[in-house]
Amino acid sequence: MSENSLFSKGDEVSRRQFMIGAAHSYLGVSVLPMLGATVATSDTFGAAPPMRPRAAKSVIFLNMSGGMSHLDTFDPKPENKDVQGPTPVIDTSAEGVQISGFLPKTAAMMRHITLFRGMRSNQGAHEQGQYLLHRSYAPRGTIVHPALGAWVMRLSGRRNTTIPGFVAIGGSSENATGGFMGARYGGVPLGNANSGLKDSKRAHSVSKEEFDRRLSLADKMNLSFHGRFKQKQVKTYHGLYDEAINLMTSEDLKAFDIKHEDNNVRDLYGQNGFGQGCLLARRLVEHQVRFVEVNLGGWDTHNDNFVSVEARCQILDQALAGLISDLERRGLLDSTLVALGTEFGRTPDINENTGRDHFPRAFSSLMAGGGVKGGFVYGETDRKAHTVTEGIVTPGMFNATIGHALGLPTERVVTSPSGRPFTIGDEAKPVKEVFA
C-alpha cells in the first residue's frame, strides 16, 4: 500500500514533533510530549483478559541502576569473611533465609518475597547491562528493542484507559521506550515523584470555548492526513488530543499527586526521591496503571563499597518494606507484582579502594506479591558468591517471569517493521517454580 510509505519510520520524529508543537501552539497544552508515548487507539476496551485467572494486574519494577552488590544485600556469605567484608548478616521472617544487616525492614517482609540468587548476565558495562535488563535483548545497531513496559502494553493493553498504562519515575527515559513497537506502546517518563504530571490543566489564558474551537481546527488539520486506509501512526497522533483532553478532566489525575497522602504514609516510604517514587507507584497501581518503574541509582560502588552500599540500603530498605507493607494492608499485594532488578552484581573480591567492581556472572534480584511464593529462594551461588551453582536466571527469564505473573502470552511473537521475530523474554521461559 503506497499510503503506508507516506510516513515511514524516518519521518516519525519530525512528524511527532510537529504535532506536539502544533498542540502546544494551538491548544495551549504541553502535556503532549509526555503523553504521546502512551496513546493506544486499539485498546478502547482496556486490557485483554489474562491467560489464567487471578494473574497479577500491575507491576512495580524497582530498577537498581549501577549494579547492586549481591553480597552486601541479598546473597551474603557470613561463613566466608574474605568476600563478605564488614557487612553484617541477619535472620529474616522466612526461616533459614538470611540477608544483609543493612536491610532490617526488608528482612521483616521476607515472608512475602522470593529471592533470585542465580541471576546471570553477559553484559558487564552499565549501558548494555541496563539495556539487556529492560529489554531481554543485547543492543544492536540496527534495531531499538522495546522496554518491558512496552511489551506489557503491546501484549495486553491498559486497564485504566483514561491515564497512561506505563510510567517510569526517575532514571533514564530510555527505560520507557516503545522501541520498534512505536511511540504508542512506550511509557511516560516522570523526572521525579513530586512534580506529578505537569501542564495537564488547561492554561488559564485559554477559555473553554476557545480551547474547543482550537481543538476542532486541529482535528480538521489532522483529518486531512487520514487516507482511505488509516495509517496507524497518523491515528496515534490524532489520538493525542483525545488523550490530553481525557487527562485534563480526569479524576485519575489525582493519582499523580502524592500531596494527597498523609505525612505518616510519606514517612513510611522515606522522604527521598526513591521513597516518594515508590509511593507514587502505589497510587498509580490503585488507579490500575499496568507498569510502573522506579529508579534508584548510585550502586556503582568501585570505591568505599561498604559505606556507599549501606547508605543506598537505608533508602531501599525503607521504601521496599514500606511499599510491600502498604500494598498488603490495602489488599493490593496479591494483584501487584513488585520486582527488583539490577544490571549486574559486584565482585566478591574487595579491591584496593575497599570497593567492588562489575560482576555480571552472579548476582541477585527479587519479586514480591503478584502470586509469587513468600520466604522462597530460587537459585544459589557457591561459597564465594562467585558462580551460580543452581537456578541460573537470565534477564530474559526474569522478564518472561514478570510477563507470566501478569498472565501475558509470553511465547507470543511480535514482528518488527524489519520483519524479524521477537518475544518478551528473547524466547526464555518463565520461572514457574516461584509461583505459589
Place this chain on the structure above:
Amino acid sequence: MVFLAVSAVSGQSVDYKKQIAPILSSKCNECHTAKKRESDKKPKAGLALDTAGGIRSGGVIDPGDASGSDLFIRVSLPKTDDELMPPADDGGPLSAKEIALIKKWIDDGARFGSGSGGGVGKIAADLDVAKVMAMPLREPNADGVAHLEGLGATISQLAVNLPQHLVVEWISTYHKTTDKEIEQILHIAPNVVEVDLSRTKVTDEGLKHIGKLARLTHLNLSRTQITDKGIAHLSGLRSLEYLNLYGTGVSDAVLPMLAKHRRLKSLYTWKTKITSEGLSKLRKALPDAKLVLETDAKANRYDNLDNPDDKYDF
C-alpha cells in the same frame, strides 16, 4: 465491489446475533475460539471471535470506525495480501456482502445487544441467591454487559478461556457510581465472580444487590461508607474467598457473620473498627485464612495475624 455492497446493506441496522455471529462462526471460529480444544487450549493469536467478551477485549474493533478496526481491515485486504483473514487457503476472503455487514456493524458502534431497542428488561423482583445459583453458567447476556458498560463499568473475562466468568469494576468512574448503577449488575448476575466497588458511593442498601451474586468469589469494598448493616446482606455469598473492608465503617460486630463464610481466604480490615482481639477469635473459626489488620507504620513491624508468635523487632 465492497463499496457497492455497502449501499446494499445501508439503511437497516445490523443485528450482531442474526447477521455477524453467523459469519464469524462459519468463517473464523475454527481457529479463533474461546472453547478449549484438545489440540490447542488457547485461541489463535489469543483472539476469540466466538464470544462478545473475546471480540471486545481482543483489540480488533474500534466501535464507530470500521476503517480503523483490524477486524474490518484484515478481512477487506486484497486476496494476494499475506495479512488477509481468513487466509486465502482457509476459506478466505469473505464475500463482499459479509464484509459490508461487518463494516456497517462496526461503524454503527459494534453493539452486541439485540438492537431491538427493548433495552435490557426488568430485573426480577424476587431474584435471590438460590435463583441465581440455579441459572446455568453460559455466555453472559450481551445486552446486560453493554448496558453496564454504558453506566461506566469495566467488564472483563476472568481469563482468556473463561468467557462465562466476569469481573466487574468501576475503574475511572468510581466517584460517580451509586447504588443505582450497581443494581444493574443483576442483569448479568449468574456470570459475576469478582466485583470491585472500591471508592464508589455504594451504601449498605446497595449491598443487597451484591448479596444476590451467588457465584461471587472476590469482593472489594475498600474506602466506601459501608457499615456492619451492609455486611449482613452478604450472608448468601457462600463462595466468597477475598473480602476487602479496608477503610470502611465496619466493626467487630461483623466477625460472627464473616465466620460463616467458610471459604474465605483473605480478609482486609485496616482502618476499620475491627480489633486484633476480634480477629483472634475469627482465626479460630477460619484457621487457614489470611486476616490482615495492619502494619505498624512507625515500627514497620508486621502485624499480620498469620503467625502471632512470630514477631520481628529490629
